[in-house]
Amino acid sequence: MSNSDKDQVLIAGAGPGGLLLACELALAGVPCTVLERRTTPSVQSRATGLQARTLELLAMRGMAGDFMRAGHPHDHYRITVGRARIDLTQLDTEYQQLGICRQSVTEEIFERHARSHGARIERGVEVQAVSQTADGVTVRTSEGGTVRERRAGWLVGFDGSHSTVRTAAGIDFPGRSYPYNVMAGDVRLGRKPEDGMLVKVSKEGMVVAIDFGDGTWRMGAVDRRQPRDLDEPASLEELRDMITRVFGYDLHPYDPTYTARFRFHNRHATTYRKGRVLIGGDAAHVHPPLGAQGLNISCQDALNLGWKLAAVIRHGAPDSILDTYEQERRPIARRVLGATGRAMHMMMTPAPPLRLLRRLVVPTVTSLPVTHRFLAGQISNLSFAYPDGDRSGRGGLVGRRLPNTSVRHPGGEIRPLYDLFRSGRFVLLDQTGGAVPPVHQPWAKLVEAVEVELEGPPELAAHDLILSRPDGYCAWAGSREDAVGLGRALERWCGAPETPGVVALRT
Structure with missing residues (x-):
């Protein structure tokens, strides 16, 4: 066995998704190694567009500035069908753009951050076979002509549409080619x-x-x-x-x-998990690149899976939390596959009646305010939300992204909300002025509780307490009297508390 026996997670593929997953795991203190078949970093531009929601997620980890400096923004899409246009300047975000950044630069930034947190990236390592037991995964690799075996607790395949990990796990990849x-x-x-x-x-x-x-x-x-x-x-x-x-x-x-x-392909894996093997990005779903979705869905897969896998490994969260990865991400991938498939058919149809319909429908849909906002929200990924599985929250906030509003601390300091998410932990936003009663059964290692006053949308101010997941989606929102509801939400996502006591609110 190799030094990676110490790894708790092996990641196949040093593309954007695999490297970003390594960032998340290493940030949480989970030893991990990325295995990449290529011997050197790619210099190809390949996927280039970063949507607003991906930039928001990167802002939560302090990386968005790197991409803003390296990239080139576009604030709209132009389609030469009746001069249709999708405007991004009305989006409810500071990132009212599609950020154009070559994939080679994206990978360089992610790799730098992953290494800074302690992740390892090994190149010239090709995954050949995978087997697993109840307590771990064995990966056979070829490294410079030498066959080796590596053992870890988990294996995640972000190794592309021809994924060896997916095939080795016995996961089907049905769909069509164009x-x-x-x-x-x-x-x-x-x-x-x-x-x-x-x-x-x-x-x-x-x-x-x-x-x-x-x-x-x-x-x-x-x-x-x-x-x-x-x-x-x-x-x-x-x-x-x-x-x-x-x-x-x-x-x-x-x-x-x-x-x-x-x-071009339109394919979707039949499952994202087989035991201790998981897949994401192009290994799980591929579609035509219309709307610049593939890179973004891959990055968002990584950010959804990362904190959940870390919670299971580091803090004893229930294994069932990993099932929510597919439950939340599959419907979004299915929506993207459906939308890009329909767009591909509409744009490429040779039939004169359908081409005439295209000239009528596309300008109309993009010009109506309601449908225009819908399209912009879908393309930017800002309107994507996750189901509230146990209905523990109120007010329709649970499962939705929290906007990067300003937060005022008791001392008067004002900061962006996303600055509070740098640690990759849950954040409990307390708007009671410190009057919240003791919350029993704490999860102190996973939750950072902060006394704040949220500015911005009234729906945020309507709740005494808001619990944010590490990926910036609302896990629970309620009143100061509903300590039971908060505890239930924490137990759902984090498992049983490690120690009894009180979650201390601090500024």
Whole structure:
């Protein structure tokens, strides 16, 4: 056995999801190692868009500033179907944008934070086989031609759509593949598109054009013609031809720094967990990249799973808490798969009646205030919420994201709410002025209780106490008299308290 015998979690895949999960586990003090088949960090741009909700989640861990400095914001989407537009400037968040940041930079930032908390990242390590017992997982790896076995308590696969972990665990991955020829390239352009965040649709196919802000553009082209062999080199000449046929004129792409050929899929794993093996990101769900959802759903999978796995390992939370990972994340993935599938059909249909319907429906839907707000909330992921499984909260707040409102402390200091979430613990927000009665059976190692006054939405001020999960979603909200309800919520998420006593409120 190797040094990773000391690991409590092995993570397959050093993409954004796997690295962010390592950040969360290491922050919670859980020894973990990321195993990556590639021998060096990727330099490819690949997935590029960070939605508002992902930026909020990263702000809770002090990372959003890194991405704001490294990225290039776009505050809307333009679709050349009746000049449709989805505006992000009205979103209820400080991140009213799609943040464009190359995946290589995203991985660099996540890896730096993961290592700073004590996580290990090992490259040139390929997972070959997996077996598990009631108390752990054995992973057989190939490392520079040497076969080794590693033992850990848990294994999480963020190893992509061709996931070895998913296959080894016996998890099916049903769905479909799209019959399109798809290419992408990062290029400079002799003639710029009419907008820096543009979805161009024509009877020939579709092109997504994204301005990186440094003179380089991501050009993704989808051709209705039959797909080519993925092993066939992706040439600048072919990409130029595809772009020209969709735009109707030549944009003169040149100086490519990245080109690739793809196949679009719409697939969803039948389960996210088999015993001590879990999967997330593209290993659990893949879909066309319309709306820049894949990277974000993967990161949000990691942030949902991380604190739950840490609670089980470090604090004896019930094993059943891991089942809520799939219960909460599967409906969101299903919604994204359904929406991107419908959008793909609408944008790529060759049938004249449907193309006419597209020209009528898309501008109408994006121009009506109600549907526009709905689309913006879905695309930004801000409207995603989790079910209140035991109905322990009141006022419709439970399961919803808490906005980054200002909080006033008793001494008068005002800080952003998300600053209180840096530790990755539960946060109990006490708005009683210190008048809350003793709360028995504390979970002091998992809960940081803070006396504050919340500014912002009235629905926040309506509750004496608000319990936030480590990922910034409301776990419980109620009055100072409902200590039983608070205790029930804590026991649900954190298990039995480690010591009897009182949860001390502190500023």
